[in-house]
Amino acid sequence: MKNNYLLALLSAFLLWLGWPPIPYSSLLLFIGFLPLLIALENIIRSETIKKKGKKIFLTAGLMAVVWNTASIYWVYNSISAVMPPFAAIVISLIPFCLGAALMALAFSLYYQLRRKTSLLLSLFGLMGFWISYEFLHASWDLAFPWMTLGNGFANFHQLIQWYDMTGIYGGSMWIWLVNILVFVLYLNRKGIYQLRNRLVPILCLVLILAVPATYSLFRYFSYEEHQNPAQVVVVQPNVNPYIKFRISPEEQLNTLFSLSNSVAKPNTEFFIWPETALSQNGDFDEENLRETYSYQRILQFLDQYKNGNVLSGIESYQLYNYAKTTTAREITPHIYQDNFNAATLIDYSSKLQFYHKSKLVPGVEQMPFGAAMNFLKPLFKAFGGTTGGYGKQAEPSVFYAQSGIGAAPVICYESIWGDYVAKYVKKGAQFIAIITNDGWWGNTSGKDQHLQYAKLRAIENRRWVARSANTGISGFINQRGDIVQRTKWWEPAALNQEINLNEEITIYTKTGDIAAYLGLAIALGGFLIIIIRRQHAHLP
Incomplete structure (x- = not known):
C-alpha cells in the first residue's frame, strides 16, 4: 500500500x-x-x-x-x-x-x-x-x-x-x-x-x-493581426493593499496621474487603472460621483487627452428605498445600500459608465449559499471580506469610448472564467482590460499564474489584453497570447502600448x-x- x-x-x-x-x-x-x-x-x-x-x-x-x-x-x-x-x-x-x-x-x-x-x-x-x-x-x-x-x-x-x-x-x-x-x-x-x-x-x-x-x-x-491601432496605457501604482486606506485619496490620485503622464501620448485613448484605484473613506455614491473631488481631478487630467478615457477600478455603492437586491442592507429606516467592487469609465463628456463585478470571491466578497452559511460570517469577516456580500450584476457589460471603441472591464478573479470573458466580446469588446490587485498574495507564484491565465483569454477571443495590477504584474498580451510588455513585481510603473483592436468573433466566443x-x-x-x-x- x-x-x-x-x-x-x-x-x-x-x-x-x-x-x-x-x-x-x-x-x-x-x-x-x-x-x-x-x-x-x-x-x-x-x-x-x-x-x-x-x-x-x-x-x-x-x-x-x-x-x-x-x-x-x-x-x-x-x-x-x-x-x-x-x-x-x-x-x-x-x-x-x-x-x-x-x-x-x-x-x-x-x-x-x-x-x-x-x-x-x-x-x-x-x-x-x-x-x-x-x-x-x-x-x-x-x-x-x-x-x-x-x-x-x-x-x-x-x-x-x-x-x-x-x-x-x-x-x-x-x-x-x-x-x-x-x-x-x-x-x-x-x-x-x-x-x-x-x-x-x-x-x-x-x-x-x-x-x-x-x-x-x-x-x-x-x-497576423489586422491593423486597427489604439494607444493604451496601463498603470501600476504599487499601493500596499494592507495600508491603502491609510493613504489619502489625493495622494493616490497624484500617483496615478504622474505615472499615466510619464508614458502617455497625445492620442492615448485608454488609461487603465487597477482594481479599487478610486477609493475614499466611504465608497463612492454612483449617483453623485460627478460631484466628487476625484472625478473633477480626473476631468482636469483628461484636459491633455481629448480622446482619452480613464477605465478604473472603484469602490462604489447605490442607494434604494427598498430591498431591491438580496445584497442590499438597510442602513437607516427605509434606506438600503448595495456595495460594489466595480469599474467605471470616465471620459471628457458628462457620461459615466459602471460595471459591477459579477464573479465574486467566495467568503471574501460574497457569502456562499446565503443563509445556510451564516455561521461562517465571523471567519470571513476576519479574512477581510464583507459579512453581507457585495452586490453584482448578472451579465457583463462593455465600456464604450466616445470614439466607439469597446473595452471589456474584467475585474481580478473574473479573468479565470473563459466563457464569462467571451460574453464581453460577443457584446462588442474589441480588447480586454483586466484590472486587479494581486498584492494580497505577496511575492508568490499566485501573481504569476494569474498573469499567465490572461494569455488564455487573449487566445480564446483573439483580443489584446491590457492588464493593470496594483502591485504587479501589469502588462500587455497580444492576440497570440504573447506577453509583449510586463512590469516588475512591487514597483510603481506605467506602460504604453499600441494595440490592435479586433472585431472578429472566434468559434469559442460564439459557442462557449x-x-x-x-x-x-x-x-x-x-x-x-x-x-x-x-x-x-x-x-x-
Whole structure:
C-alpha cells in the first residue's frame, strides 16, 4: 500500500512541475496521472486489499491534496496577513481540500464504473467525471476554477492556439486522452491488459499529440493581426493593499496621474487603472460621483487627452428605498445600500459608465449559499471580506469610448472564467482590460499564474489584453497570447502600448464551453451505466 501512496505523490509532483509559471513544463501534464492510475490499478487488482473504494478515494485524495496545495499555497499568505496562524491554516483548508475532494470523487466514480464495465469505457468515464468536477467548481457558490487542467498550458501557449475553438476544457480533454492512451500501453506492456493490435493505440497517441500541436504551431507562426491601432496605457501604482486606506485619496490620485503622464501620448485613448484605484473613506455614491473631488481631478487630467478615457477600478455603492437586491442592507429606516467592487469609465463628456463585478470571491466578497452559511460570517469577516456580500450584476457589460471603441472591464478573479470573458466580446469588446490587485498574495507564484491565465483569454477571443495590477504584474498580451510588455513585481510603473483592436468573433466566443458539455455528457453516460448495472445486479 505504501508503494501506491508513493506513486500518488509522484503524480502530484509531475502535475505540480507541469503547472504555471514554470516555463514550457506543460508537457509533463501528459504523463502526470500515469503513476496514480498505476497505483489505482494495483488496488483494483489486489486480492488482499479490502474496502477498495475507500483506498481509491484516499490514494487519489493524497495526490489531489498535495498537488492542489503545492500549486495554490499562496492562498495562505493572504489569509495569514489578517488572521492568527492557526485560524489562517483552518480557513486555508477550504480551498486546499475542497477541490481535492472533488478530484478524488472523480476517481471514486471511475472505480465504481470500472466494476461495471470495461477498462477503456471506465477510463473515458473518468475523463468525463473529471471535466464534470471542473465544470462544477467553476459554477457553484464555492467556485474556484484555478486548477482546471486546461489552464496548465498557459506556460506553453504556442501549443494551444486551438483554444479559440474549444477553450480550456479542450485542453483538459487533451491531457486526459494522452494519459489514458499511455496508461493502456503501459498495461499492455506489463501483460495486464491485452490489445488486439498494439499499433492502433500507438497511432492514436501520435495523432492526438501531433495534430493539435502541429496545427497550433502553424496557427501561431502564421497568425497576423489586422491593423486597427489604439494607444493604451496601463498603470501600476504599487499601493500596499494592507495600508491603502491609510493613504489619502489625493495622494493616490497624484500617483496615478504622474505615472499615466510619464508614458502617455497625445492620442492615448485608454488609461487603465487597477482594481479599487478610486477609493475614499466611504465608497463612492454612483449617483453623485460627478460631484466628487476625484472625478473633477480626473476631468482636469483628461484636459491633455481629448480622446482619452480613464477605465478604473472603484469602490462604489447605490442607494434604494427598498430591498431591491438580496445584497442590499438597510442602513437607516427605509434606506438600503448595495456595495460594489466595480469599474467605471470616465471620459471628457458628462457620461459615466459602471460595471459591477459579477464573479465574486467566495467568503471574501460574497457569502456562499446565503443563509445556510451564516455561521461562517465571523471567519470571513476576519479574512477581510464583507459579512453581507457585495452586490453584482448578472451579465457583463462593455465600456464604450466616445470614439466607439469597446473595452471589456474584467475585474481580478473574473479573468479565470473563459466563457464569462467571451460574453464581453460577443457584446462588442474589441480588447480586454483586466484590472486587479494581486498584492494580497505577496511575492508568490499566485501573481504569476494569474498573469499567465490572461494569455488564455487573449487566445480564446483573439483580443489584446491590457492588464493593470496594483502591485504587479501589469502588462500587455497580444492576440497570440504573447506577453509583449510586463512590469516588475512591487514597483510603481506605467506602460504604453499600441494595440490592435479586433472585431472578429472566434468559434469559442460564439459557442462557449462546448467541450465541457461533452465531458458532462460522457459523465452522464457513466452514471447511467453504474446505476443500471447496479440495479440489474440486485434482480433475482
